[in-house]
Amino acid sequence: MSVPIPDPLRQQIAKRDGDRCCYCLTTAVNSGVAMTCDHIQPISKGGSTTSENLCLACSACNLFKSYSTEALDVVSGETAPLFNPIKQSWSDHFVWSADKTQVEGITPTGRVTVNTLRMNRIIIVLARQRWVSVGWHPPQ
Numbered sequence: 001m002s003v004p005i006p007d008p009l010r011q012q013i014a015k016r017d018g019d020r021c022c023y024c025l026t027t028a029v030n031s032g033v034a035m036t037c038d039h040i041q042p043i044s045k046g047g048s049t050t051s052e053n054l055c056l057a058c059s060a061c062n063l064f065k066s067y068s069t070e071a072l073d074v075v076s077g078e079t080a081p082l083f084n085p086i087k088q089s090w091s092d093h094f095v096w097s098a099d100k101t102q103v104e105g106i107t108p109t110g111r112v113t114v115n116t117l118r119m120n121r122i123i124i125v126l127a128r129q130r131w132v133s134v135g136w137h138p139p140q
């Protein structure tokens with residue numbers, strides 16, 4: 001379900017989030033594709049269209065996240081909530097791989113978010129390799 005987001009609110013979110021995906025940290029200028037606004041808590045699960053429930057997301061992360069809010073963590077065997085970019089810190093849940101091309105979840109929340117959002121799809125890993133080679137990645 002796509003909910004219209006007023007332009008002023010969309011611009012506020014883009015500015016706050018630095019015009020990059022709050023999940024995989026891909027920037028709009030690297031990808032050449034405009035970011036979308038993700039409802040962290042989906043409307044269908046009671047989420048609202050407010051700055052506290054919206055974050056910038058690349059279209060791939062937004063598509064694969066869909067209506068998910070949690071998933072099974074295969075390491076702990078327990079269900080874990082997906083990463084909440086507003087309430088949580090990226091670096092508490094994720095690190096970059098040694099070659100900086102893959103996102104690694106370091107907590108149950110980090111792992112289920114990497115898996116659910118498919119944050120290491122081959123095409124984005126290949127793109128990150130190119131960005132690393134010219135110093136455009138990882139973002140600071």
Ligand SMILES: [Zn+2]
Binds near residue numbers: 024
């Ligand atoms: Zn993303």
